[in-house]
Amino acid sequence: MLEKTEKILRQIEKSAECKYLPIIGPRRGRVLAKIVAQFKPKRVLEVGTLIGDSAILMGKELGSDAEIVTIEIDRGKAEVAKKNIEKAEIKPKVQVIVGDASEVIPKLRRDFDFVFLDGHKSEYLKHLKLIEKKLHQGSVVVADNAGAYAYSMRDYLDYVRNSGRYESHFIKLGKDGLEVSLKL
Numbered sequence: 001m002l003e004k005t006e007k008i009l010r011q012i013e014k015s016a017e018c019k020y021l022p023i024i025g026p027r028r029g030r031v032l033a034k035i036v037a038q039f040k041p042k043r044v045l046e047v048g049t050l051i052g053d054s055a056i057l058m059g060k061e062l063g064s065d066a067e068i069v070t071i072e073i074d075r076g077k078a079e080v081a082k083k084n085i086e087k088a089e090i091k092p093k094v095q096v097i098v099g100d101a102s103e104v105i106p107k108l109r110r111d112f113d114f115v116f117l118d119g120h121k122s123e124y125l126k127h128l129k130l131i132e133k134k135l136h137q138g139s140v141v142v143a144d145n146a147g148a149y150a151y152s153m154r155d156y157l158d159y160v161r162n163s164g165r166y167e168s169h170f171i172k173l174g175k176d177g178l179e180v181s182l183k184l
Contacts, residue, residue: 005060005088028173029057032116032142035180037061039140041113044092046070047101047127048119052081052088054144058116059090066092069108071101073119105130117156118144124156132165139183146170146179 036044036058042065046055049072059068072078078098085094097104101119105127111134117124124143135141143156147170150157160168160181168181 005056005090028144028176028178029053031171031173031178032144033057033061035140035142035178036114039114040066041140042066043110043112044068044114044116045105045108045112045131045134046116046118047105048072048117048144049081049096050077050118052084052096054116054118055081055085055094055096056088056090058114059085059088059092059094062090062092064091064093068092068094069097069110069112070094071097071099071104071119073098073100101127102130108134110134111136113139115139115141116144117141121145121149121152121156124153125159128156128159135183137183141166141181141183143179143181145176147172147177148175 032054040062044058044066046068049055049070055068055070072081075098078096082096102123112131115131117127119127128141143153146153146157157179160166160179166181166183168179171178171180
């Protein structure tokens, strides 16, 4: 199964390169997968599915007792993501929700152990504040593009680094990176 998952990820990477889609890619993706493997969350929320690569990367590190809820605003990309996720045959149950995360998050009725933010960078703080009540001590929030788009998300970075609600650090990966924040 892992072989099939890796094959699908390589296909997604090739497709994204041809279509200039901003996927997480292999370098940041490996680090995201390591973080998920370290914390082994049972309930994951992803904001910004695109074509499913991040959900697959996270899902391949989790068992069948885990669940991933992923939100994508673009219906066409969400459909592609669903197909890619199905083909990858990852163990967790994955629910792809089509809609604006700002409207979807308040309707979610569960708590989350892990959040991956990869939507519009300027909305990271808004999305975090909407989901914050559904996080517990020890929940992990990972924000993509915290290097290349730090300016667009400076309010978010200031909040996770200085609010006293998170222990947060930046993982630099080339010209970009991930902000990893542990809820206190």
